[in-house]
Amino acid sequence: MEPKLLLLMVVEVVVLTVGAAASADYVRPPPRKTLHFPWTPKSSSYPQQVHISLAGAKHMRVTWVTSDKHSPSVVEYGTSPKNYTSKAEGENTRYSYFLYSSGNIHHTVIGPLEDNTVYFYRCGGEGPEFQLKTPPSQFPVTFAVAGDLGQTGWTKSTLDHIDQCKYDIHMLPGDLSYADYIQRKWDTFGELVQPLASARPWMVTQGNHEKENIPLLKDSFVSYNSRWKMPYEESGSDSNLYYSFDVAGIHAIMLGSYTDYDEYSDQYRWLKADLSKVDRERTPWLLVLFHVPWYNSNEAHQGEGDDMMTAMEPLLHAAGADVVFSGHVHAYERSKRVYNGKSDPCGAVHITIGDGGNKEGLAHKYKEPRPEWSVFREASFGHGELNVVNSTHAFWSWHRNDDDEPVRSDEVWLTSLIGSGCLAENSRELRKILSSP
Known part of the structure; x- marks a missing residue:
């Protein structure tokens, strides 16, 4: 093999080795598939898809979905488990999208709430008890x-x-x-x-x-x-x-x-x-x-x-x-x-x-x-x-x-x-x- 060709091969190996070492710090994992959600039967008034958002000073909006259009848009809440000292009633809406009809989507604002405090709450008068924490009023x-x-x-x-x-x-x-x-x-x-x-x-x-x-x-x-x-x-x-x-x-x-x-x-x-x-x-x-x-x-x-x-x-x-x-x-x-x-x-x-x-x-x-x-x-x-x-x-x-x-x-x-x-x-x-x- 010619010395010049041998030198080029050695340089190429060194470059590839250095490049591999430089990228070895992190090897990106492969893509992952879409999640599968098995169907589990629930009563028509059972609260699902529960999420909360801020709704003005010292208030929180609780949102959930039921398949029962007559289920009340009521949230009971308090600072102790199973001890609901306050209650609020909100609104609900539905929408259709061609052959799809949504469940009843409930939006209820609760408060006034204390800052940086854990509250326990229940949606629609039944179902599981949820727990939320309000944000602090001061840093951090x-x-x-x-x-x-x-x-x-x-x-x-x-x-x-x-x-x-x-x-x-x-x-x-x-x-x-x-x-x-x-x-x-x-x-x-x-x-x-x-x-x-x-x-x-x-x-x-x-x-x-x-x-x-x-x-x-x-x-x-x-x-x-x-x-x-x-x-x-x-x-x-x-x-x-x-x-x-x-x-x-x-x-x-x-x-x-x-x-x-x-x-x-x-x-x-x-x-x-x-x-x-x-x-x-x-x-x-x-x-x-x-x-x-x-x-x-x-x-x-x-x-x-x-x-x-x-x-x-x-x-x-x-x-x-x-x-x-x-x-x-x-x-x-x-x-x-x-x-x-x-x-x-x-x-x-x-x-x-x-x-x-x-x-x-x-x-x-x-x-x-x-x-x-x-x-x-x-x-x-x-x-x-x-x-x-x-x-x-x-x-x-x-x-x-x-x-x-x-x-x-x-x-x-x-x-x-x-x-x-x-x-x-x-x-x-x-x-x-x-x-x-």
């Missing part, structure tokens, strides 16, 4: 964050890992059930998440898989709006697709990527009105969630958020948004503080976390070279945890689902803009936007 407070959940084996792994987290609220930036017009999958999703969603409030916003519209036949978001009622009325919104809520020292804004968002839209006008009421002394942190990311270096869904970003990013920047969460891209990515396409110390940290466990798989391909604003990116299933420690500091961690163990793969301390001087610098810009017609 912890959020679990995972989007694009679906109903696969990886979804179950993600939920199991979230269950190990000592969190107060779950935030989900769109794409819940992946029912995709098959309405019974909304029922199985409700069954899947009930153990977690009945115990801690789930605050969700819509994604593209919630639309389920058929032109001239079915409006968008009928299933989503019927089943996952959020505190839009309590926050002055006219639509369940966008709203806000306060918890401890955080003001969280949930926006809709799939409803009008230009400066003449109802959503934009509501957002201006909502931000005008924010008191950063009382809520020093400003969090924002929506489905389609604005800052995304993955090849998947490139540019889909550009129009919304053009319309709304100047407003959120002027208001001093601290962290923006999104989903849609089935991978994880964290940015520096960024605004107008580049790093900016007064911009928001953008986190894409659409990797909860969906049926479509992961988005493996990233754009090269990496944008200067992108800090960490990886195509793996997982969830995030945001522990807001005080008015100025929060600890963010992303936990990869590695062989069923929640491995902490990315972590960073975040500081709010409250003490940075950015809010004072941006106040003139904010006043100008808020005063415009």
